[in-house]
Structure formats: C-alpha cells, structure tokens
Amino acid sequence: MAYNEGSFKAKLTSLNESQDSIVTVAQWIMFHRRHAALTAQLWSASLQESPSANRKLNLLYLANEVVQQSRARGKMDFKTAFEPLIADATASAYKGANPDVQGKIRRVVEVWRQRNIFDTTIQQGVEKKLDELDKAKGSSRLGGGGGRLGGSLFGGGSGGVAPELEAINKTQAALTKAETASKSPVTAAIAKYTETIDPAAVVPSAPVRAAKLRGLVKDLMGAQNAVDASMNSRRQLLEGLEKLLAANRYQLAREEATSRDLGTKIDSMEAIIRDVEDSIMRGVEPLPVNGNGDGVEPERPETEGFTPPPPEIES
Structure with a gap:
C-alpha cells in the first residue's frame, strides 16, 4: 500500500x-x-x-x-x-x-x-x-x-487493588479520613482545656465562667466523638485484616497438607522407579505397580473345549 x-x-x-x-x-x-x-x-x-x-x-x-x-x-x-x-x-x-x-x-x-x-x-x-x-x-x-510504576505497556497491570484487598483499602481510606478529621478538634479542645485550668488565668465571674466551662465540655465531647469515629474505623480495619490473615492461614495449612501429600506420592513413585531400575539391571521382571500385586497368578477362566460333543442318536 x-x-x-x-x-x-x-x-x-x-x-x-x-x-x-x-x-x-x-x-x-x-x-x-x-x-x-x-x-x-x-x-x-x-x-x-x-x-x-x-x-x-x-x-x-x-x-x-x-x-x-x-x-x-x-x-x-x-x-x-x-x-x-x-x-x-x-x-x-x-x-x-x-x-x-x-x-x-x-x-x-x-x-x-x-x-x-x-x-x-x-x-x-x-x-x-x-x-x-x-x-x-x-x-x-x-x-x-498511577505514579511511576513498572508494568507491561500492553497488558492490564493497572496498579489497581486486588479483589481480596478492596474492603481493606476502603476501610483504610475511611480510617485516614476519620483520623485526619479528629486532629483539629482534639488539638483545639486540649488547648482550650489547658487555658481554662491555667492557675495564672484570670477567673471571670461565675456566670461567665459557667458558660465557658459548658463550651469547653462541648468542645471536649466533640473531640471525643471525633476520636471515637477514628477508633471505630481502626477496629473495622483490624477486623478485616484479622479475617484476611485467618483466611490465608487456613489456605496455607491446606497447601502445606497438599504439599506433604504430593511429597509422599513422589517418594513412593521414586521408590518404585528404583525397584524397576534394579530389576532391569538384574534381568528380573519387576513386580506390577497396580492391580494384583501379591505375586500370585490368577486362575485361568474356563473355556470351551475344541472337540464338539457327539451327535444325539435317534432311537
């Protein structure tokens, strides 16, 4: 073209x-x-x-x-x-x-x-x-x-999260958001509390002091709620991680059992291979691996004779 x-x-x-x-x-x-x-x-x-x-x-x-x-x-x-x-x-x-x-x-x-x-x-x-x-x-x-990541130019490799980790990723994002949101109210409430209990601070009149104390309590409660939200998110994250860990431990135990079973089968086959190779060297027919392995030849099935029976004689 x-x-x-x-x-x-x-x-x-x-x-x-x-x-x-x-x-x-x-x-x-x-x-x-x-x-x-x-x-x-x-x-x-x-x-x-x-x-x-x-x-x-x-x-x-x-x-x-x-x-x-x-x-x-x-x-x-x-x-x-x-x-x-x-x-x-x-x-x-x-x-x-x-x-x-x-x-x-x-x-x-x-x-x-x-x-x-x-x-x-x-x-x-x-x-x-x-x-x-x-x-x-x-x-x-x-x-x-996506950052500077490696990967195939033509394949998928999108840097996405594995399906098993999607819930963990969402929970971690929620935790990060809650943790960030709690920092400002906690810092402000603690600063206000420190200022209120400072011995050098001027004590206002009782009504004003009561109003300030109520405002402080409100700020402390708001900060506590923010921390509680972060704690709840962290508990959810830990719960998800523990479930993921437990599931992988269970799968690991199964894989270890399967690996041991395969190893046993490999050892068994290698032993048979050695026997077969030894018998070849000795010129002796090796024993069968499966079927009737007791060394006794099975009885032959009954067969019809080659000579037909004599014809019936009419009386």
Missing part, C-alpha cells in the same frame, strides 16, 4: 489495543520512514481529535513502538519528528482519562525516562505537563495518575 494521508488514516482505523496490531501498524509506518515528519503530524492530529481515552492510549502505544524500534535500528527520523509533538500529545491523552488509563500512560512515560528515548528537555516537558494536570485536579501521582 502506497503511503499517503488516506492510507495512513486507514492503518490507524485498523489499530486496536493488542500488541500484534500495534506492531503491525508500526512496521508499516517504519517502512515508509521518509515520510516520518508527515506521519508525526497526522498521528498528532488524530490523537488530538479522538474523543476516546482508550483510542488515544493506543495511539500513544503506537508512537512508543515506532520511536523505540526505529531508534534501536539506528534510525532517528521518527524520534526527531515526534519530539516536538510528544509532550502535547501525551498530555492530551492523559487529560480527562480515568485512573487506569492515566496509570498506563505514566508507565509509558517512565519507560521513556528509564531508556532515555527522548532528549532530557523533551522528557522533562512531558512529565511537567502530566504533573500540572494532576495538580490542577487535586490528585497526586500515586492517587490519580
């Missing part, structure tokens, strides 16, 4: 998330290396115009494959063509994507950094744009963007 804008867009239409698809399209693009500059421009426009976050991710994977493979072959045409566009394109793919897609984009960018795929200034520009997007939406790299 000759290279032109139409054929390039047709190739992009056939692109999907599988590694085979990405590699196939990348090979076609690299074959038309003399059109590297146009390829980069058309690729960038296609990514910017796409409404799908997954589609943008696939296009980013494609650029990654083209640049890395051509660079490995000593051809810098695509690296040079993509460098002026890669930061804006990556930011476009990252912006508005869900945490799973953002985590995958972060891993691609991390691979670029580790392998020095792009010049340092280009790499820094890419990371700066992603950091600014995270900051704008109030998320951290670890929370919203």
Whole structure:
C-alpha cells in the first residue's frame, strides 16, 4: 500500500489495543520512514481529535513502538519528528482519562525516562505537563495518575487493588479520613482545656465562667466523638485484616497438607522407579505397580473345549 494521508488514516482505523496490531501498524509506518515528519503530524492530529481515552492510549502505544524500534535500528527520523509533538500529545491523552488509563500512560512515560528515548528537555516537558494536570485536579501521582510504576505497556497491570484487598483499602481510606478529621478538634479542645485550668488565668465571674466551662465540655465531647469515629474505623480495619490473615492461614495449612501429600506420592513413585531400575539391571521382571500385586497368578477362566460333543442318536 502506497503511503499517503488516506492510507495512513486507514492503518490507524485498523489499530486496536493488542500488541500484534500495534506492531503491525508500526512496521508499516517504519517502512515508509521518509515520510516520518508527515506521519508525526497526522498521528498528532488524530490523537488530538479522538474523543476516546482508550483510542488515544493506543495511539500513544503506537508512537512508543515506532520511536523505540526505529531508534534501536539506528534510525532517528521518527524520534526527531515526534519530539516536538510528544509532550502535547501525551498530555492530551492523559487529560480527562480515568485512573487506569492515566496509570498506563505514566508507565509509558517512565519507560521513556528509564531508556532515555527522548532528549532530557523533551522528557522533562512531558512529565511537567502530566504533573500540572494532576495538580490542577487535586490528585497526586500515586492517587490519580498511577505514579511511576513498572508494568507491561500492553497488558492490564493497572496498579489497581486486588479483589481480596478492596474492603481493606476502603476501610483504610475511611480510617485516614476519620483520623485526619479528629486532629483539629482534639488539638483545639486540649488547648482550650489547658487555658481554662491555667492557675495564672484570670477567673471571670461565675456566670461567665459557667458558660465557658459548658463550651469547653462541648468542645471536649466533640473531640471525643471525633476520636471515637477514628477508633471505630481502626477496629473495622483490624477486623478485616484479622479475617484476611485467618483466611490465608487456613489456605496455607491446606497447601502445606497438599504439599506433604504430593511429597509422599513422589517418594513412593521414586521408590518404585528404583525397584524397576534394579530389576532391569538384574534381568528380573519387576513386580506390577497396580492391580494384583501379591505375586500370585490368577486362575485361568474356563473355556470351551475344541472337540464338539457327539451327535444325539435317534432311537
């Protein structure tokens, strides 16, 4: 297929998330290396115009494959063509994507950094744009963007929580929230209490003092409620951890029993193998492993004789 804008867009239409698809399209693009500059421009426009976050991710994977493979072959045409566009394109793919897609984009960018795929200034520009997007939406790299994590570029590996840990993760998040919420009222209540019982403090009139004491008690109770909420969340977390620990201990005991049983079977089979090998060396037929293993040959079944009975004589 000759290279032109139409054929390039047709190739992009056939692109999907599988590694085979990405590699196939990348090979076609690299074959038309003399059109590297146009390829980069058309690729960038296609990514910017796409409404799908997954589609943008696939296009980013494609650029990654083209640049890395051509660079490995000593051809810098695509690296040079993509460098002026890669930061804006990556930011476009990252912006508005869900945490799973953002985590995958972060891993691609991390691979670029580790392998020095792009010049340092280009790499820094890419990371700066992603950091600014995270900051704008109030998320951290670890929370919203997936952070600099390892993993396959084409596989799942989204950095998500294992199903067995989802409840633990939610409880931990609730605990962190409750613990944070309790710090301010506790600090304020203790400071107010310390100020109230200070011997050097001026004692107001009885009505004023009573009102202040009632206010202090109210603050102390509010702080206590906040601490109780944190305690309840921590108890729930410990309960979930203990259940998870108990379940894994139970499974470990079962696996240990299974391992011992398999070990016994292995030892038994190895003993039989040694007997068979010894019998081969001695030229003696080995005993059977299964069936009738007492060494006594079973009785032969009754069979019909070969001589037919004499015919009946008519009287």
